[in-house]
Amino acid sequence: MSTKYKFKTKPFQHQLDAFNESWDKPFYALFMEMGTGKTKVAIDTMGALYTEGKIAGAIVIAPKGVYDNWIEGEIPQHLPDEIQRIVLRWNPAKSKKFYRDLEDIKNVLNKELKILVINTEAFSSKKGAKAAVDFLMSIKDSGQNVMTIVDESTTIKNREAIRTKTIVAFGDERYSSYRRILTGSPITKSPIDLFSQCNFLSEKALGYNNFYTFRAQYAIIQKRTMGHHSFQEIVGYRNLDELNEKLNRLSCRVLKEDCLDLPEKTYVTRDVSMSEEQINLYAQMKQLALARYDNGELATTASVLTQLMRLQQICCGFLKTDDDEIQELKNNRLEELMNILSETSGKAIIWATFTHDIHRIVKEIQKVYGDDSVAAYFGETPQDERQKIVSKFQDKQSPLRFFVGQPRTGGYGITLHAATTVVYYSNSFDLEIRLQSEDRAHRIGQTNKVTYIDLISPKTVDEKIIKALRKKSELAGKVLGEEVRDWLT
Numbered sequence: 001m002s003t004k005y006k007f008k009t010k011p012f013q014h015q016l017d018a019f020n021e022s023w024d025k026p027f028y029a030l031f032m033e034m035g036t037g038k039t040k041v042a043i044d045t046m047g048a049l050y051t052e053g054k055i056a057g058a059i060v061i062a063p064k065g066v067y068d069n070w071i072e073g074e075i076p077q078h079l080p081d082e083i084q085r086i087v088l089r090w091n092p093a094k095s096k097k098f099y100r101d102l103e104d105i106k107n108v109l110n111k112e113l114k115i116l117v118i119n120t121e122a123f124s125s126k127k128g129a130k131a132a133v134d135f136l137m138s139i140k141d142s143g144q145n146v147m148t149i150v151d152e153s154t155t156i157k158n159r160e161a162i163r164t165k166t167i168v169a170f171g172d173e174r175y176s177s178y179r180r181i182l183t184g185s186p187i188t189k190s191p192i193d194l195f196s197q198c199n200f201l202s203e204k205a206l207g208y209n210n211f212y213t214f215r216a217q218y219a220i221i222q223k224r225t226m227g228h229h230s231f232q233e234i235v236g237y238r239n240l241d242e243l244n245e246k247l248n249r250l251s252c253r254v255l256k257e258d259c260l261d262l263p264e265k266t267y268v269t270r271d272v273s274m275s276e277e278q279i280n281l282y283a284q285m286k287q288l289a290l291a292r293y294d295n296g297e298l299a300t301t302a303s304v305l306t307q308l309m310r311l312q313q314i315c316c317g318f319l320k321t322d323d324d325e326i327q328e329l330k331n332n333r334l335e336e337l338m339n340i341l342s343e344t345s346g347k348a349i350i351w352a353t354f355t356h357d358i359h360r361i362v363k364e365i366q367k368v369y370g371d372d373s374v375a376a377y378f379g380e381t382p383q384d385e386r387q388k389i390v391s392k393f394q395d396k397q398s399p400l401r402f403f404v405g406q407p408r409t410g411g412y413g414i415t416l417h418a419a420t421t422v423v424y425y426s427n428s429f430d431l432e433i434r435l436q437s438e439d440r441a442h443r444i445g446q447t448n449k450v451t452y453i454d455l456i457s458p459k460t461v462d463e464k465i466i467k468a469l470r471k472k473s474e475l476a477g478k479v480l481g482e483e484v485r486d487w488l489t
Helices: 013-022 038-051 064-078 092-107 120-122 126-141 162-170 189-200 211-218 242-249 275-294 301-316 333-343 353-369 383-394 431-438 463-471 483-488
Strands: 027-032 057-062 085-089 114-119 146-151 180-183 219-226 229-236 251-254 264-272 318-320 326-328 347-351 374-377 402-405 419-424 452-454
Touching: 013 027, 013 038, 013 251, 013 301, 027 038, 027 189, 027 242, 038 064, 038 146, 038 180, 038 333, 057 064, 057 085, 057 120, 057 126, 057 162, 064 085, 064 114, 064 146, 064 383, 085 092, 092 126, 092 242, 114 120, 114 126, 114 229, 120 126, 120 162, 126 162, 162 189, 180 189, 180 264, 189 211, 211 219, 211 353, 219 419, 242 251, 275 301, 318 353, 347 463, 353 402, 374 383, 383 452, 452 463
Parallel strands: 027 180, 027 251, 057 114, 057 146, 085 114, 146 180, 264 452, 347 402, 347 419, 374 402, 419 452
Antiparallel strands: 219 229, 318 326
């Protein structure tokens, strides 16, 4: 079915193809690699459905670090000005204002497109979920349809999480007549990641409404024993051609190399020697972790990663004790970072896993380059400041030269292509987080080569993490069994 929708911003050909293929379908997945403009396709779909009288409202569910950008950046940029809209932003601290605005929508006969932008994390609370339900029902009760978009849909891959269960319920066609999921990496650990994401779209999407039936069809399961613990482990996959065929019917896959002529990425490592204090503590901690493993105390991936994270902290120059005290260690990492920054020109991104490191990095950069030269973007950064920081960093005339961020917070959705240098002070164990954070700089609008620099303490967990990430290996859900000893030795 064709539409008379008039684009506000001209789409690239791959965006136009995705739009034409999907805009009027009840459910669809935009599996478009980071930087290829999947948000624009979703907004154009929203606009077309509204223009054709098929919806009166839309719910955008996006991670905390991204959802402000929908309001302040993406919707104003791509939704045609002639489409009058009312955009509500969910903020638990301003819930009274939200409900006042919602009452205005319910009590006034209007033709505006109603849009709720709410963060994914809100669905872990009854308060946030209720706000979304109330918005949705305000439109459904008037006999009109709603579109629901889940941005970065891998955030709902964990079927056991409260937010996943709640968001998937919104995908019921009785509530949302049109559903979209957006992600560049639908599979981060295994094909099993697809179940909850596609279940949000529809039980008909893959043909399974039961997880265990789905898993039995596509996964090979073996029972394993470790000490006194026994568990089922996925050791392989099957029928993937069948699964891929089903996905092709409900999605489009767009890779950068298929549609964009972006500059190539360059990867560099910088070795950071550890101090004697670090070396001694690292050895002690490693032996302690090995002893715990031999005693059967490290029976879960979570417990293993906790030990590996402590080793990683030591490499970074500190150790957080069990009583949350910080033990500072003599180290060379911060000095090496400053050496790198002195060698670079233009703007740079510094990613750091630990909050403690972010504070130290910002303080040191301010000392050398001035207070206005750097900004931090992590969990403690107020929501109303985040988009301002991004805008300043992207402004060529702004003195803000260094963006210091936590990949788990700032690695999704935002555009930082003003940077030509990206430094990883430390790395996450999660492959998806690494890929997402890389592409904040390497996306549409980038005209220069981007250099990625990893700080590594040789013969430590640092080195092992980088080797695994370069091989595109998923670590966060994989380190278990005999692999533990390999990681600790």
